[in-house]
Amino acid sequence: MPVSEGNPGEDARARLQRLHDILRSRICLLDYPPGTRLSEEPLAAEFGTSRTPLRRALARLEDEGLIQTQHGVGTIVTDVDLAEMGRTYELRRELAGLAGRLSPVAVTPDIIARAHRFVARGRALARTPDPREFARLNMDFFHFGAALTENEALREASERLYYRTARIWLKSISRLDLGDEVRIFLTELEQTAAAVDGHDLLAAALIRQAHISMCEARLRA
Amino acid sequence: MPVSEGNPGEDARARLQRLHDILRSRICLLDYPPGTRLSEEPLAAEFGTSRTPLRRALARLEDEGLIQTQHGVGTIVTDVDLAEMGRTYELRRELAGLAGRLSPVAVTPDIIARAHRFVARGRALARTPDPREFARLNMDFFHFGAALTENEALREASERLYYRTARIWLKSISRLDLGDEVRIFLTELEQTAAAVDGHDLLAAALIRQAHISMCEARLRA
DNA sequence: TAGGATTTGTGCGTATGTATT
């Protein structure tokens, strides 16, 4: 997925969003594993800008805790220690539950269709497990879940927390059994689709809450 | 509180934090009411820096939703519409409750002393009500409450939400009866101090939760 | 220990967008 050229006619805000999202994805898919040094000049060259707009994107990533810059040293992708991860997972779990109670959206045929498409993607993944594809599906499914509440503040907070811990999860996948994890995740997708079929977003939220809790327990082991 | 000169020997990170916190306070204490245009050059001059570090602070404030910059127009302090405020308050209420359940700190004599100092400040305020002093006390008390959980992610999320809605509250104070509001707040301070006396941070969190809920109802009226 | 190489931080001139006359 080369991004070597700029996007002519692109607004400054849109470009910031684009650079930020691309870099965040790379960090959370472990293209840039924790400890990686990101250099401003090469990145700016890749995106076809000068350092200034790139630094604006890095600034946001630093405020989100994904990188850390140090004068004279460089920009380093952060790691997350186990204790902080536990606290963050706790909060993620609670926020997932809130999504079912605070301003759930009306369930439309489109939402139901999307839920079933996730099941299809999960089944395909179960046939040929792949860590990166797993991570991508997990990320897409997170965004699907976030879209089930109309509470924008809740969505924003959940997203911040998700991206704060996503790479820890992917890093640990290699320690766990990939096939098992895929099967467990497929179960979550199927349960969620069933809940959405019944227009029951509270149930969908509780399912997610339960799986976040169990996932954190497996990571801790 | 003039901040007209730089702070020699200050780290870049420390300065960013300082500029950000000062500007955030001014926005939330309505020194810069919604709609105010902040100009980079005068602000940079006031803080004794060039525009570059100042813009770094403005970038963070924009990511937090407190200001909005538009190329060729200026940097404008945002307002919050009633609908968004309701959603944000809902979430703040829930997070306040979580603070009592997720990793509450151990209650120390220092914490108890601080709780009672808030009661004293509240009583002083009740004798001579003043909107700005009220807002300042409210802000300080928020930080006290946030410090009652060890869950850093929870603290961070709560802080973001607090500063997102704080100015709406202060703006509405003029519509409400200042004396009434001060008395209600004093009650919250006293109840909280009693809960802290009993080492019961769950109770303290529930009290806060209840008051956030009631405050939002009064604002909506 | 010293000095050079490398990296991020800063300051400023200019480009670009917007509103007003």
Place this chain on the structure above:
DNA sequence: TAATACATACGCACAAATCCT
């Protein structure tokens, strides 16, 4: 409609900090 004023966005050159030899 065009011109002018003024704001933020950008790019570059240089300063400052750190690391390695």
